[in-house]
Amino acid sequence: MIGAQIREDISSILQKDPAARSRIEILFCYPGLHALTIHRVAHRLWLREHRLAARFLSHISRFFTGIEIHPGATIGRRVVIDHGMGVVIGETAEVGDEVLLYMGVVLGGTTLTKVKRHPTLGKGVVIGSGAAVLGPVTLGDYAKVGAGAVVVRDVPPGATVVGVPGRIAGLKRHPTQDDIRDNEMPDPTLRVISRMLERQSSLEEKIQKLEKDLVCIRQQAPVTPISDREAEIWAALRQIIDPEIGHNIVDVGLIKLVEITEEDVNVEMSLNTESCPLLEYLVNQVENRLKLIEWVRIVKVEVIHDPWESETCQNTLIHYNEKSEGEKQPEDFEMLNQNHPPSVG
Numbered sequence: 001m002i003g004a005q006i007r008e009d010i011s012s013i014l015q016k017d018p019a020a021r022s023r024i025e026i027l028f029c030y031p032g033l034h035a036l037t038i039h040r041v042a043h044r045l046w047l048r049e050h051r052l053a054a055r056f057l058s059h060i061s062r063f064f065t066g067i068e069i070h071p072g073a074t075i076g077r078r079v080v081i082d083h084g085m086g087v088v089i090g091e092t093a094e095v096g097d098e099v100l101l102y103m104g105v106v107l108g109g110t111t112l113t114k115v116k117r118h119p120t121l122g123k124g125v126v127i128g129s130g131a132a133v134l135g136p137v138t139l140g141d142y143a144k145v146g147a148g149a150v151v152v153r154d155v156p157p158g159a160t161v162v163g164v165p166g167r168i169a170g171l172k173r174h175p176t177q178d179d180i181r182d183n184e185m186p187d188p189t190l191r192v193i194s195r196m197l198e199r200q201s202s203l204e205e206k207i208q209k210l211e212k213d214l215v216c217i218r219q220q221a222p223v224t225p226i227s228d229r230e231a232e233i234w235a236a237l238r239q240i241i242d243p244e245i246g247h248n249i250v251d252v253g254l255i256k257l258v259e260i261t262e263e264d265v266n267v268e269m270s271l272n273t274e275s276c277p278l279l280e281y282l283v284n285q286v287e288n289r290l291k292l293i294e295w296v297r298i299v300k301v302e303v304i305h306d307p308w309e310s311e312t313c314q315n316t317l318i319h320y321n322e323k324s325e326g327e328k329q330p331e332d333f334e335m336l337n338q339n340h341p342p343s344v345g
């Protein structure tokens with residue numbers, strides 16, 4: 001039984017220590033193997049209530065190996081203690097199968113009461129040199145403890161704990177001012193560039209959205225097809241200026257309709273009033289200008305009444321009043337008198 005366990009332990013050491021060259025070397029030169037073998041005997045004595053004998057055997061082992069394992073500790077199979085000097089394993093510690101301990105590891109207690117006060121290590125745990133695992137904490141299977149760490153809390157399976165106090169490596173935490181001082185100051189240029197890039201990508205997203213919206217609006221907008229001929233007529237009408245307002249008659253809204261029938265053009269205009277002095281002038285302007293277009297044969301201008309027109313005539317008055325005395329022409333006055341009572345001016 002003991003022989004089988006020694007062979008198993010030697011195989012484990014061969015697997016876990018690259019410095020191990022042969023089974024015979026391990027048998028004679030590995031204090032970890034010696035300490036574990038003696039512990040098995042001492043543990044049996046301990047369980048059979050031969051406490052003093054168990055303690056004494058453990059003490060002798062410590063003398064020769066530098067490894068102190070309390071005979072009450074429960075140690076699994078294929079455990080390797082490499083180098084071993086300074087390893088201390090407390091009374092209520094439980095060490096799972098295939099655990100690897102390096103020199104100086106302490107599986108210690110933190111209370112003075114006689115209770116379960118030492119750690120429990122799961123299968124395949126690795127504990128680095130000089131690390132201390134303190135208290136009745138549990139290290140999950142295949143957890144790792146970095147050299148020099150002090151672990152006082154449970155460790156989940158597979159996790160790596162480093163530092164003092166032990167923290168799980170790889171977990172993100174907010175950098176403290178100390179971290180910033182100890183490592184490197186943040187690069188302000190990099191920060192500005194990254195902000196700019198973020199802003200740029202957000203603007204690009206907005207532009208893409210606006211472009212999509214624009215396409216939708218264009219698709220929904222009613223399409224008013226306008227022939228080349230009609231466009232030519234409207235362009236010609238835009239060249240005729242209303243002398244009252246100083247803008248072309250299209251933009252001020254005097255042209256209500258343009259109809260084209262082959263080579264005949266029918267234009268509907270709304271003027272101030274039927275007695276507006278500009279009536280004849282503007283009708284002539286429209287007829288003459290449109291007849292200059294090559295394909296136009298007949299131009300018919302129809303004048304319609306529109307309530308807006310009275311306002312247009314008011315504009316004549318405002319226009320007149322705004323002119324300085326030097327600018328006023330006799331025809332301005334005549335036009336005004338024809339349309340408005342003299343008292344208004």
Ligand SMILES: CC(=O)SCCNC(=O)CCNC(=O)[C@H](O)C(C)(C)COP(=O)(O)OP(=O)(O)OC[C@H]1O[C@@H](n2cnc3c(N)ncnc32)[C@H](O)[C@@H]1OP(=O)(O)O
Nearest residue numbers: 083102103127128129144145146147148160162163169170
């Ligand atoms: C003579 C002799 O040789 S005796 C034998 C001595 N050897 C030992 O004791 C080996 C003990 N092994 C260790 O300490 C190893 O570093 C282990 C077990 C912790 C490595 O575990 P892994 O899961 O592989 O962790 P990994 O190497 O990826 O490191 C994870 C993080 O912990 C850090 N870290 C690793 N070991 C330690 C340590 N002992 N103390 C503090 N931080 C450590 C790493 O820098 C890394 O930090 P980062 O995430 O900020 O980059």
Ligand SMILES: N[C@@H](CO)C(=O)O
Nearest residue numbers: 017018019020082083
């Ligand atoms: N024995 C292990 C640790 O020292 C090795 O040689 O790597």
